[in-house]
Amino acid sequence: MRLCRVALRVSEGYELLRQVLVNGLVPENAVFNKLISGFCKEKQYTRVSELLHTMIAKNRVPDNYTYQEVINWLCKKGKGLEGLRVFNDLKDRGYAPDIAMYTTMIHGLCTMGWLGEARKLWFEMIEKGFHPNEYTYNTMIHGFCKIDNFEEAKILYKEMCNKGHKETTVSYNTMMTGLCLHGRTDEAYRLFQEMHQKGIVRDLITYNTIIQGFCKEGKIVESMNLFRELLAQGLQPSTYSYTPLIQKLCQVGAVQEAKGLWNDMKNIGLEPIVGTHDYIIIGLCDQGDAAEGMEWFIEMLNSKLKPKQExxxxxxxxxxxxxxxxxxxxxxxFMFRTGYALEKGVCHSLVNKLCWEDNHFVETCLGEILEGK
Incomplete structure (x- = not known):
């Protein structure tokens, strides 16, 4: 019986499985795997745990694929300790993790910055005869880049190439992301140029990485040039292409240009992240445009978005x-209702302004606001 072939939502598939079990039938592992994978994507770990226990109770021993899905999900949820416990428990019960499962666990540990544990598994994997593939190498390289250990990252990168793995878009993106993360965008840009020289395709992630890196360093001209090159290459920009540019343009007083990018983004169907509104409001305020700043604030409220306290x-x-x-x-x-506080200097300035108007008006308005708090 192959329920996984039926086009059902996960919840419906789960109910159907329960009916089948009540009738005394036990489907094959593929059915359980499909449901476990689905519930992992829906972040319903209780159901995942229940399915695992059901498999064991019904003598359908979970295979490596099943546990790989669970471990991968746990790591994505930041439950690395639980993922590592499941991984080690598997080995204690006689399972032999394959290269895919080792890579999944190493990736999870590197993502959380647990390079010590990741390295232990790396060497354990090699001792058991598994040779790291390109994805495994890139995972460890990314882990070293995250903790600013580029010497180790470069050693692994060279080893990867010496083992016959080709330099790819992914491997370059991995190194550039790490360099930009630690403010070494010029080095990342040299790799970016090297990609073109070697005929390695530069994808959207490649461009976004360098654009964000340059924006963080205040190099808005270089960032905009790369953005235009991205468009010229026929790539479809993402929200993460626009956001750092809008933020930096607002910070340097080019709010109109930022609004132009905002409109372009909306016109191609991209939804700005919440913080983008904040960048524009602050940019408008820096220019003294209180009226339009207020309009953007009202738009945020109408869209049920919450501005930042700043x-x-x-x-x-x-x-x-x-x-x-x-x-x-x-x-x-609105600030008081949201639980935000106003800086003393701003508060004093507001009270002083109000006092020039009408003392009774001040007392009434502030009293109502404080009561509402």
Whole structure:
């Protein structure tokens, strides 16, 4: 019986499995594996655990593929200790993890920065006769790059090439991501240029990595040039292509250019991340444009988005300076309802401005706001 071939949602497949078990039938491992994989994607670990216990109870011993799915999911959820416990438990019970399972576990440990444990498994894997493949190498290289150990990363990279694994887009992206993570974008850009010289394809991740790296270092001209090159190559930009550019443009006072990128992003069907609104509001406030800053704030509320505390504080300050006191109080009320606090300096400035207007008005408005808090 092959339930996994039936086009059912995971929950429906699970209910069907329960009915089959009640009728005394036990499907093959592939059925359980399909459901376990589905529940892992839906982050329903309770169901995954239940299915594993059911398999064992029904003498359907979980295979390496089954456990690989579980370990992979645990690592993605940040439950590395639990994933490692399951992995070690498998070995204690006589299972022989294959290269795929070792790679999955090493990847999970490297992602969480546990390079010590990852290296132990690396050498254990080699001792058992498994030769690291390109993916395993890149996983360890990425792990060393994350902790700023580029010497070890380069040694592994050279070893990977000497073992006959070709330099690929993935391997270059791995090194460039690590370099940019630690502010070594110029080195990453040299690799970026080297890719072209060697005829290695530069994909969207390649461009996004360097664009983000340059933006972090304030090199907006270089970032924009790369963005234009990305478009010229026929690549479809992602949200992560636009976001760092919008942030940096707003920081350097080029808000109109940032808004242009925002519109381009929306026009091709991309949804900006929440923080992008904050960048634009702060950029507008830096230019003294309180009116449009308020419009973006209202748009966020209408879209059920929550601005950051820093954004709202900056907006209150700008509105106050522009004598838009009613709007200042509106934003202040939202801040208090959200649990945010206003900096003393901004608060004093607002109170002083209000006091120039009408003492009774000040007392009434602030009283209502504080009561609502």
């Amino acid at each position: 954004t709202l504080g900056r907006l209150v300050e700008c509105l106050t300076q522009r004598d838009r006191l009613d709007d200042s109080l509106l934003v202040l009320e």
